[in-house]
Amino acid sequence: MTTQSIAGPFQPGHNHKACVRDAMNIAEQLCQSKDLRLTKIRKRVLELVWAGHEPATAYQLLKKLRAEKENAEPPTVYRALDFLVEHNLVHRIESLNAFIGCDHPESEHVSQFLICSHCNQVAELDDSVTINHAVSEEAKRLGFKVSNQTVEIMGLCAACQ
Amino acid sequence: MTTQSIAGPFQPGHNHKACVRDAMNIAEQLCQSKDLRLTKIRKRVLELVWAGHEPATAYQLLKKLRAEKENAEPPTVYRALDFLVEHNLVHRIESLNAFIGCDHPESEHVSQFLICSHCNQVAELDDSVTINHAVSEEAKRLGFKVSNQTVEIMGLCAACQ
DNA sequence: AAAAATTTTGTTATATTATAACATAATAAT
DNA sequence: ATTATTATGTTATAATATAACAAAATTTTT
Secondary structure, three states: OOOOOOOOOOOOOOOHHHHHHHHHHHHHHHHHHHOOOOOHHHHHHHHHHOOOOOOEOHHHHHHHHHHHOOOOOHHHHHHHHHHHHHOOOEEEEOOOOEEEEOOOOOOOOOOEEEEEOOOOOEEEEOOOOHHHHHHHHHHHHOOOEEEEEEEEEEEEOHHHO | OOOOOOOOOOOOOOOHHHHHHHHHHHHHHHHHHHOOOOOHHHHHHHHHHOOOOOOEOHHHHHHHHHHHOOOOOHHHHHHHHHHHHHOOOEEEEHHHOEEEEOOOOOOOOOOEEEEEOOOOOEEEEOOOOHHHHHHHHHHHHOOOEEEEEEEEEEEEOHHHO
16 A cells, blocks of 8 residues: 555645555455445445545436446435445535545544635645644634534645646 | 624624624625615515524525515525625525625625534634634645635534533 | 616526435345 | 345435526616
């Protein structure tokens, strides 16, 4: 397993094949260790999500899935996504109604996303310090108990500026 | 114009009538000063959004609007919302596909939202420091140029814990 | 004030995103 | 093997959002 993909897609040397392979390996391991059923459908949907770093909508995934499984219907994809999201294998991008793969589902984490509005790629930040801390502080100050965050940052990645 | 509503809905003494009246006054002023047309429909939709601090969906607003304007259709509401969002009179909550009023549309600002999952009320944070700064720093570190942020924090407000 | 240009609203249709509900099949537990 | 549980198949529909073109209202220009 390589570690080339760790920092996400906004990298000159991004090796996507290795990136996907790693992600799938990690998913298999995680499901095995947690006794989760990564069924054929779920696995295939995960692979389709990982086709790129541009978030995929449910219906884009459905279209691809149908190419190889003619009886696929919306629930087929949504159920798979429900499973994948629940177990952090995939994250939902709220502002896009779309989904991207997570390359570190095994570690509990709070996600932030950088969304490039030019190339449409999304990178997940693994910032358990700066942003996360700021959010907690602000919330605490107001007596608000945080359970969950959506942090989605739109703009231009380095390559697209 | 009172200032009682400044800190949002998670306050014991929240005076909602004053809160709405202030918001509508500010909206009128803003549109006047910027030469924007706060038409009858737009104004009414804004009032309906301000009916509460629970974000309203477009179709909830449509339903209410129809009670008094039978020929209202989805575009009627969506267009009004487009206008209101464009001019910061209303913010869209991405994770809820819903809309809430903004009480300080005149000041350019980046918004963060606290969403109480029990009472469903939403408060807008006016944090141009902590969270905002953290986001900028993280982005800068990665050479990412921020144009826009979605920060939506789910949890329990003080009253609901 | 009339004409032209622009903006807003009316209206119909449809696209996109997502879930409900119930049947069948596959897998796991007893 | 039987039972229970989980996953998938299938049909229908709910919920969210926009396209496209016509008519009306408003603003600008003449």
